[in-house]
Amino acid sequence: MKLVISKQTLVSALQIITPITDKSSSKPILSNFLLKATGTDSEGRVEFSATDYEISIQGEFPARVEQEGTVCISAKRVLEICREFLSDEVNVGADEQLWVSLAGGPARLRLPSVEIGLYPSMEIMELPNRFRISTTELKRSIQLTLFATLTTETRKNLMGVCLQLDSGGNVRFVSTDGHRLAQVSRKVELIAGEDPPEVIIPRKSLLEMQRVLDNSEEMVEIAFDERNLLLTSGKMVMTTRLIEGKFPNVEPVIPKDNDKTISVNRERVVNALKIVSIMSNDKIKPVKLTLSSGKMRLESEQAEYGDVADELDVEGYQGEEMSIGFNARYLLDVFNEVSPSETVEMKMKGPLNPCLIQIPEDSGFLSVVMPLRIEW
């Protein structure tokens, strides 16, 4: 194998695939990636691919290929060292003893190639349900739902974002950890799909998908069946296994008749929530919100080590004073993720009813946060 590739391309490709290569020593072969050179000089192509069995990524990039071939080498070492190269191009070569060399100017890295037959094979499947979505909208939808997924292993079906597609091209992303919920509805360009199944995309795959989308073209295609999901962006393809299990029906949890609506300034609320939550030593950061005409007061519990309170203006609240408790961290998460929205709407009913959170800029988004029972 012999080829010349731009250093920028090599580093970008490795930044996307290295996070899925395995750092643990239990399966050392998964710390490698496949580098495959095909074509001839002017139409040469290099394919990068890696898998951790759950997620696979393949990407094809232009290169000047002198001699075709495939090698399987350590992703982390190639990334860490090649990114320090001062040259614009990297010369890659492999001899028959399968030592691979990567040279950038006078700097040269030499690595042994693993026998490529030992590397798990990845195949790109044809999947029946397919739609196209803009990269910006997909990124935003992931950002607006990922925070509400469950991070502990207690309920596997909540450790990801549920994707629902109907035959009219309406797609819905929903997540919940039992204490809060986030949902984004979008209209997409349906390509194929008759009665598509509801599927759950693991949070780890969504984190990786965000990296792929950072390097994507304007539109991407998503295809899926019950078990696998495939994201295609130009010459880059990411495949992921889906979480087996049924996602709960969240419809009954979304409040329909919360009549106490207030508008607040997002940044000011984030500031007040930070101030109030610093005080608490707990993992749960209880905060008491007290609404009165035009004002919202936030308070931590009075403790022997002290307490803290803040007050800010709200629009829209009329009626009697009402107090309601929340985990400040849950409110902070929503208020942070809906950035850069200036205004946030909170719709409440009573001290024991969930709060509905929306933003004026995006009627397809909603979040629900369960209240905390507080007795102070």
Add this chain to the structure above:
Amino acid sequence: MKLVISKQTLVSALQIITPITDKSSSKPILSNFLLKATGTDSEGRVEFSATDYEISIQGEFPARVEQEGTVCISAKRVLEICREFLSDEVNVGADEQLWVSLAGGPARLRLPSVEIGLYPSMEIMELPNRFRISTTELKRSIQLTLFATLTTETRKNLMGVCLQLDSGGNVRFVSTDGHRLAQVSRKVELIAGEDPPEVIIPRKSLLEMQRVLDNSEEMVEIAFDERNLLLTSGKMVMTTRLIEGKFPNVEPVIPKDNDKTISVNRERVVNALKIVSIMSNDKIKPVKLTLSSGKMRLESEQAEYGDVADELDVEGYQGEEMSIGFNARYLLDVFNEVSPSETVEMKMKGPLNPCLIQIPEDSGFLSVVMPLRIEW
């Protein structure tokens, strides 16, 4: 107690003193600081002070004082919460039950004060040996020596920087961990000192001193005896205990007749050392430097997991090819700390002799790095 202080002043003062307040729970009282208000409205002053028994810091700042008083409260909580306040000023008050309140606009923090008599007392001593040095020079001297101090507890007398002052106003900062050495000589303004002792300033105190110096006036004063050192910058005073013990005589370690001098580009060497040291799994990152006319080659050992090499231009080397081994990390430390110097001079003798490192901009600085015996 009742006063108004600028939020900026409060936060800056706490950023300096909070790192020395104790985070461990073994001596909970040391997590607090003393806040003392004196004077009247137009000439009011607030003194911040904290100690961890080893290091003490006191600083005085202007404030509008309505009622004098002293409280002792958690440094970390006040810093973390007051820094989020949106107001320009903070109102501080304490009632007789010793609840202290800090309010910034509508946000308000309430903390219990510890009985101030329980907090360890700090006194500012008169120390016999004193000199004045510019803040910039002192900061640079600390930076150029701190990296070569010992970080493990194996030899206590090497866990700091040795300060030597002579009666002519020449001051020398020296550090060594047994594998490398750094030394800075400066001319200072001697105020008092007859036969001043050689003292060792702990590295922890120097780290804290850097923070104090970041907020210092142009010139600072240092005073010391065998056991204590005192840094005065305007209204801010830092006291530190010194390390007991004798610092080794490093004079014989500094090479006098290293005749192979090369000039190298600092950034290029840092780049090559990074490339070569990434490859090594060891804590010691052995690198082989091979000098030939006009060139220096850097190589890692050839291992089953691969190897890496780089080559760069050097000025000044004539003679036969010579190879010498080093711990790449030690070279990286010196080359990084002498930034922004463009050129670095390396003076060598043979493969088993220490290397002397100097920079053209600062004839008062030198560093010595011991070679590694390498057999590849």
